[in-house]
Amino acid sequence: MLIENGRIKDWDKHLLRMKRAAVYFLFSFNEDNFTKLKLKIKDRIKNEKNYRLKLILNKYGKINFELSGFVRQKGKVKIILSEKRILSNNKFQYFKTTTRKLYNEEFNKYKNRNYFDVIFFNKKGELAEGAVSNIFIKIKGDWFTPKIENGILNGIERDKLLKENSNIKEAAITLDDLFNAENIMLTNSLKGRTFVEELHSSGGRVIYLSVK
Secondary structure, eight states: OEEETTEETTHHHHHHHHHHHHHHHTOOOOHHHHHHHHHHHHHTOOTTSOEEEEEEEOTTSOEEEEEEEOOOOOSOOEEEEEEEEEOTTOGGGGSOOSOOHHHHHHHHHHHTTTOSEEEEEETTSOEEEESSOEEEEEETTEEEEEOGGGTOOOOHHHHHHHHHOTTOEEEOOOHHHHHTOSEEEEEETTTEEEEOSEEEOTTSOEEEOOOO
């Protein structure tokens, strides 16, 4: 999550999501411990700096956190399609956990080639999500985003966008839909909302996009 101007953005929303995951996977979760931790974190930050905060909860209820400086990425926003396909019936697809080996491997491989994110389809040929982002596409003036059941995490920023904009539709999105998109937007609770400038396939196909 993002810490900006001394404020931890969407703390309560992140905590609620973690609590739901803890209940599902039978992890111990004590909200009072997080309240104490929040005070400890605030003692370590400076208002004039931005930070990336990561909370990690183990099955026994122990909380660890990682705090690092955060600077927004500059340069052209490029994404690439992974050749790997995810399983939409994998329960870990729907929660933010450390069980994400495929995502980490693919993201690190393409990050070193200056890609902003790597995008996944599921085995049914439906658009799912990025390794670190949810995805929205604009077709003929309308915005669409993959359905939860396509195998995605309902990200904090994605959830806010859907609640703020009743005209955004959840849909099963195909590869053709993606390559015919007028705009592509990625959402991430740390990086916010980012418009994509180039869409690449692993086979070398490139689509150049508007950023408005």
